[in-house]
Each structure stands twice: as structure tokens, then as C-alpha cells.
Amino acid sequence: xxxxxxxxxxxxxxxxxxxxxxxxxxxxxxxxxxxxxxxxxxxxxxxxxxxxxxxxxxxxxxxxxxxxxxxxxxxxxxxxxxxxxxxxxxxxxxxxxxxxxxxxxxxxxxxxxxxxxxxxxxxxxxxxxxxxxxxxxxxxxxxxxxxxxxxxxxxxxxxxxxxxxxxxxxxxxxxxxxxxxxxxxxxxxxxxxxxxxxxxxxxxxxxxxxxxxxxxxxxxxxxxxxxxxxxxxxxxxxxxxxxxxxxxxxxxxxxxxxxxxxxxxxxxxxxxxxxxxxxxxxxxxxxxxxxxxxxxxxxxxxxxxxxxxxxxxxxxxxxxxxxxxxxxxxxxxxxxxxxxxxxxxxxxxxxxxxxxxxxxxxxxxxxxxxxxxxxxxxxxx
Amino acid sequence: xxxxxxxxxxxxxxxxxxxxxxxxxxxxxxxxxxxxxxxxxxxxxxxxxxxxxxxxxxxxxxxxxxxxxxxxxxxxxxxxxxxxxxxxxxxxxxxxxxxxxxxxxxxxxxxxxxxxxxxxxxxxxxxxxxxxxxxxxxxxxxxxxxxxxxxxxxxxxxxxxxxxxxxxxxxxxxxxxxxxxxxxxxxxxxxxxxxxxxxxxxxxxxxxxxxxxxxxxxxxxxxxxxxxxxxxxxxxxxxxxxxxxxxxxxxxxxxxxxxxxxx
Numbered sequence: 011x012x013x014x015x016x017x018x019x020x021x022x023x024x025x026x027x028x029x030x031x032x033x034x035x036x037x038x039x040x041x042x043x044x045x046x047x048x049x050x051x052x053x054x055x056x057x058x059x060x061x062x063x064x065x066x067x068x069x070x071x072x073x074x075x076x077x078x079x080x081x082x083x084x085x086x087x088x089x090x091x092x093x094x095x096x097x098x099x100x101x102x103x104x105x106x107x108x109x110x111x112x113x114x115x116x117x118x119x120x121x122x123x124x125x126x127x128x129x130x131x132x133x134x135x136x137x138x139x140x141x142x143x144x145x146x147x148x149x150x151x152x153x154x155x156x157x158x159x160x161x162x163x164x165x166x167x168x169x170x171x172x173x174x175x176x177x178x179x180x181x182x183x184x185x186x187x188x189x190x191x192x193x194x195x196x197x198x199x200x201x202x203x204x205x206x207x208x209x210x211x212x213x214x215x216x217x218x219x220x221x222x223x224x225x226x227x228x229x230x231x232x233x234x235x236x237x238x239x240x241x242x243x244x245x246x247x248x249x250x251x252x253x254x255x256x257x258x259x260x261x262x263x264x265x266x267x268x269x270x271x272x273x274x275x276x277x278x279x280x281x282x283x284x285x286x287x288x289x290x291x292x293x294x295x296x297x298x299x300x301x302x303x304x305x306x307x308x309x310x311x312x313x314x315x316x317x318x319x320x321x322x323x324x325x326x327x328x329x330x331x332x333x334x335x336x337x338x339x340x341x342x343x344x345x346x347x348x349x350x351x352x353x354x355x356x357x358x359x360x361x362x363x364x365x366x367x368x369x370x371x372x373x374x375x376x377x378x379x380x381x382x383x384x385x386x387x388x389x390x391x
Numbered sequence: 392x393x394x395x396x397x398x399x400x401x402x403x404x405x406x407x408x409x410x411x412x413x414x415x416x417x418x419x420x421x422x423x424x425x426x427x428x429x430x431x432x433x434x435x436x437x438x439x440x441x442x443x444x445x446x447x448x449x450x451x452x453x454x455x456x457x458x459x460x461x462x463x464x465x466x467x468x469x470x471x472x473x474x475x476x477x478x479x480x481x482x483x484x485x486x487x488x489x490x491x492x493x494x495x496x497x498x499x500x501x502x503x504x505x506x507x508x509x510x511x512x513x514x515x516x517x518x519x520x521x522x523x524x525x526x527x528x529x530x531x532x533x534x535x536x537x538x539x540x541x542x543x544x545x546x547x548x549x550x551x552x553x554x555x556x557x558x559x560x561x562x563x564x565x566x567x568x569x570x571x572x573x574x575x576x577x578x579x580x581x582x583x584x585x586x587x588x589x590x591x592x593x594x595x596x597x598x599x600x601x602x603x604x605x606x607x608x609x610x611x612x613x614x615x616x617x618x619x620x621x622x623x624x625x626x627x628x629x630x631x632x633x634x635x636x637x638x639x640x641x642x643x644x645x646x647x648x649x650x651x652x653x654x
Contacts, residue, residue: 059553079556086557092550096572105568106558157558 011035012056012161012195017065019055026051026217029065033161033210036191038184040204042228042240043214049197052214053163056195058082069160080109085154085162085192089169091146093138099149100134106157124152128186143175144182151186164196168203180206201242205229213237230292231275234389238290245293245356246388251285254278258382261287264336268314271383278387288388293331293359295384298368299377314380320370321354330365332358334378417634423627432628440605441613442632448521448609449589452528456536456589457582459529464540465566469549485534494527494598501599523600524607528589536585543577544570580647587640591633 017029026048033039043049054060056067058079066075074082093102100121107117125131128148133141141149147167154162164183168176184207187194198204204211205225212222215236221228232238238246249261249268259270259278270289272278281287299315318334325331333354358378368376432438467479485493501507501517510517517523547570555569556562571578593611600607602615610629617626 054553057557059556080559080561082557084557086554088550088554092548092554094551094569105555109559109564153558
């Protein structure tokens with residue numbers, strides 16, 4: 011278990027500010043954040059490689075805040091694994107035991123066990139530069155795991171690895187995690203990686219941990235504008251509260267009204283008619299009711315429906331992304347101008363089947379439907 | 392001829408002219424060498440003395456400089472502290488300052504200050520003595536050793552040090568098990584270059600230790616003394632010895648740094 015209480019760390023002009031995080035025993039936690047957000051600093055603070063100014067770090071209940079890295083019993087995998095290039099695989103794996111003064115006999119036994127577990131027995135006499143990316147990961151894991159660490163820290167281990175190989179490595183670490191049950195803290199800026207691997211996700215931006223929760227919760231309902239951006243949501247809108255109704259908010263959005271169903275995570279305290287609010291919706295959750303061409307399902311007057319022009323669409327995986335502008339929005343009054351930093355008003359993601367079904371062409375006019383229960387509020391912080 | 396062709400010709404021609412000038416200078420000494428008396432002069436008492444003295448002083452000076460430069464350059468490479476840039480610049484001064492000026496500063500320090508006088512009178516005499524040669528060489532080459540070793544330590548990725556710390560190594564064990572093994576080629580190359588520079592040191596040496604035949608006569612001093620008494624033959628043979636040593640050093644360094652790159 012990793013518990014961080016009110017951690018402050020300063021390096022140069024950058025600071026981690028009041029980090030609180032709890033990762034349960036055996037949990038796989040990913041800290042997601044853009045470059046320069048402080049995620050490596052957080053990981054190195056847990057490892058003891060950087061001294062904190064204030065706050066406490068507990069590993070399995072033991073306060074290690076003042077302990078040097080060699081006393082914390084941490085498994086650490088840096089970017090590109092950093093296997094010692096002047097040692098063969100056997101020596102790389104054994105170094106942690108050697109430093110602990112473990113006898114040759116026991117060392118050989120432990121190397122045998124871990125090599126079997128990670129299927130690297132045939133690599134023991136090889137030098138690191140002759141290993142493939144996947145083999146390097148397994149050797150680096152063996153080196154980290156042989157000391158039976160309290161927690162495994164992964165510092166963007168897949169950032170410079172080919173996409174094809176990444177999936178194979180993700181599968182391996184996921185499967186290994188399930189088998190050995192170690193607590194893992196993994197930092198990355200890769201959304202897909204965080205989504206695939208994590209039980210828990212923390213979002214870090216500008217030195218603050220701005221949200222933590224289950225992967226579904228964080229990716230599905232980010233609480234702040236920054237968190238939404240970090241998890242790749244581009245639909246960030248600004249509006250004005252008209253009225254709080256039972257279970258929903260009526261918002262003025264440009265020259266139209268839109269209903270937002272209040273979710274359990276939406277904080278509405280302090281909001282009153284006239285308050286400026288920011289809200290969002292995932293691109294997958296906007297529906298297209300129909301196109302002007304098809305006629306029969308084109309319903310511009312329906313609640314939460316917005317007449318829009320599909321300015322461009324691009325394939326994405328096996329589906330499509332549609333970039334849309336709301337009809338009637340002046341260029342200087344784009345709903346989200348200044349919020350989502352794009353020249354289009356919102357984006358929709360849909361499957362290929364759905365895309366083919368609505369028969370779009372560039373500049374098609376469509377009715378986009380924003381389901382009230384899929385819209386959620388964003389805090390400024 | 393197209394523009395690229397002309398571009399290439401201009402640069403390659405400059406390169407060829409430079410090589411020609413260097414080879415011309417090197418081979419010009421062969422014209423003056425009397426091969427008949429070569430071995431006799433080479434094994435003369437004076438030249439053997441100068442060779443032995445140069446080997447001794449440059450070895451002591453360069454080993455001392457390396458022992459001093461290792462912790463200094465490691466600290467400059469790995470630690471952050473106030474005034475680091477200023478200290479870093481101070482260590483560059485002996486590299487760019489004229490060696491004669493360094494020798495003069497040492498003479499003034501040892502003879503005109505109370506600490507210097509105490510050292511000279513109570514501990515060890517440097518002025519016009521062999522320890523003076525070692526001190527002059529040490530001051531000149533230690534700055535070079537610091538510069539070379541700092542670049543070597545800078546080139547060792549700190550990620551390796553971080554990994555071994557988490558595996559249970561103290562700072563000292565990290566230095567021993569990771570930093571030095573990863574820097575060993577660079578450390579060796581730095582030592583060879585430092586030693587060669589000490590072998591060739593003249594300005595500071597002659598100012599502090601003087602140029603006394605068979606007393607403070609290193610190889611560069613021998614060249615100076617030979618020319619002073621118009622013994623061009625002897626000067627040329629000493630130059631040849633220094634030239635051969637330089638070529639050997641460069642070959643060794645090139646080989647070692649190639650291995651370093653292949654790593």
C-alpha cells in the first residue's frame with residue numbers, strides 16, 4: 011500500500027503541491043499527466059530519490075518520508091529500463107541481492123526462480139544490448155522484483171517503444187500484475203496505456219493531483235477543465251446557469267438552452283442563476299439524430315438538439331471523428347472559444363456502421379443530440 | 392561544375408592544405424636528424440635524465456591531478472549548490488591562462504606569502520627544485536583533468552544511478568558499482584591526455600623550477616636548453632621523442648573512445 015499525505019517537493023522553479031494519494035495493496039495505479047506536470051517528480055519522491063519539503067510517504071504502513079532510496083525497498087523501472095550495459099543479464103538481475111550481501115547459493119536459487127517466472131532463463135548470459143524491447147522489459151522487471159519490493163514504480167517505461175510492441179508489453183505487465191499481486195504506481199502521458207492498465211488513475215497537472223478515482227470514473231467524468239484535457243476530452247463548453255430544476259440544470263449556451271442532468275459527482279453548491287459554468291460531454295456520447303438530407307429524423311427543435319455542420323471528418327481506429335460547428339454561432343462567439351482551444355465547436359466519435367448509416371458528406375447539416383444525463387459539469391480548478 | 396561540387400572542392404582543398412602543412416612541419420625535423428649519431432645522443436646521460444625526470448614528474452603530477460579531479464568533477468557534475476557556475480569558471484582559468492603566468496603566480500605565492508614561505512621553509516622546497524616541476528605540472532593539468540572528467544560524468548545517465556539506489560546501493564556503492572564502471576573509458580582517456588599534457592608542460596615549469604641542466608631538466612626544458620646552446624641535433628631528437636609519445640597517446644585515446652562509443 012502507498013499512502014502520500016500532503017506532499018510538497020520543490021526542484022528548481024517547479025513544485026509538487028499538497029499531493030494526497032492512496033494506492034491500496036495490490037492495486038495498479040496510473041498517474042496520468044502531460045509533460046512537465048510533475049509526475050516523474052512524484053514517482054522519484056516515492057522512491058526517495060528526491061527529498062520532500064513537507065508531507066509524509068507511507069509504504070505498507072511504514073513511514074519512509076526520511077528514508078534514503080536504498081532503505082525503502084522499491085522496485086523501479088525507468089524509461090528504456092536502464093539495464094546496466096556493462097553487466098550481463100545475470101549480473102543485472104543479481105545486483106540487488108549482491109548489495110544486500112545474499113550468499114551466492116541463495117542468489118542463484120532466486121535468479122532461477124525469477125527467471126522461470128519471467129521466462130528469461132535463456133537470456134542470463136546475454137548482454138543487454140543484444141536483447142529485444144520485450145526481453146529488456148522482462149529483465150528489468152526481474153531485476154526490480156528479485157528484491158521482493160513493497161511497491162513497483164514504473165517511470166514511463168513504454169514511452170519510446172513501437173505501438174505494436176507496446177500492446178504486447180501491456181499484456182505482459184497486466185498479466186504479471188494479476189499473478190504476483192504487487193502494488194504498482196505507473197506514470198505515463200499515454201491515455202490508452204492508462205486506460206488499459208489501471209485499476210486506479212490519478213491526474214496530475216501543474217504539480218497538483220487534481221483527480222483520482224477508478225479508471226471509468228476519471229476517464230468518463232473528469233471533474234475539472236484541466237482533468238478533462240488530460241484525459242483527451244476536447245468538448246469543453248462555457249454556459250450560464252438559468253435555473254436549477256429537480257435533478258437537472260437549465261443552462262444558457264450561446265443563444266440556446268440545454269439541460270444537464272445533475273450527476274453524483276457534479277458539485278452545484280454555490281451555483282445560482284447567472285453563474286458561469288463549464289460543462290462537457292465525451293465525443294462518443296453525442297448522438298446524431300439525422301441529417302438535413304434524410305429529412306425524416308432531422309429534429310432541430312428537440313430539447314438538447316443542436317443544428318450543426320460537420321466541417322470535417324476523419325477515420326479514427328475503425329470509426330470516425332466528426333468535427334462540427336453549431337449553425338448560427340458567430341466566429342467570435344464560438345461556444346467554447348477559449349476553452350477547448352480548437353477552431354471547431356465540438357467533436358463526435360462514432361462507429362463505422364453508424365457513420366455509414368447517416369450518409370454524411372462534407373458540410374452536411376446534422377442534428378446533434380446532447381443527452382442531458384451524459385453532460386457533466388467541470389470545475390475551473 | 393555545379394554549386395555543390397564547388398562547395399565540396401573548397402572544403403576538401405582546405406583540408407588537404409592543412410594536412411600538408413602539418414606533415415611538412417613534422418617531416419622538417421627529420422631533415423636535421425643525424426641518424427648516425429641518433430642512438431648516441433638518445434642514450435646520452437642528459438637525455439636519459441630528462442626522459443626519466445619527465446616520466447616521473449608527469450606521472451606523479453597526472454596521478455595526483457586525477458585523484459584531486461575525480462571528486463571535484465563528480466561534485467560539479469552531480470550536485471547543485473550556490474555559486475556552482477562561478478566555481479566551474481574558476482577551474483577553467485588554468486586552461487586558458489598562460490603557463491608562464493601560472494608559474495609566476497606560484498613563485499609569488501611560495502616566496503611572498505606567509506603560507507607559501509611556511510611551506511617552502513618548513514615542509515617542502517618547490518622553487519628551483521624537482522617538487523616545483525610536479526607542482527607546476529599539477530596546477531596546469533588538474534584543471535584539464537577536471538574538465539575532461541566532468542564531461543565523462545555528465546555523459547553517464549543518472550537513470551542508472553537512480554536504479555541502483557532503489558536496488559539498495561548507498562551513494563558510495565552507486566559510485567563504485569555504476570558510475571565508475573560506466574565512466575572508466577572516459578577516466579582512462581582523461582588520465583592519458585592529462586599525462587601527455589604534463590609531459591609537454593614547459594612555461595609554468597621553467598618559471599617555478601628553472602631550467603638547470605641535469606637538475607630540473609624535463610624533455611621540454613631539454614629542447615629549450617639544446618636550442619640555447621645551438622645544439623639543434625639534440626633538440627630534434629627530444630622533439631622526436633615527444634612527437635612519438637603524442638602520437639601514441641592520441642592512438643590510445645582514439646581506441647578507448649571508440650570502444651566508449653561502441654558501448
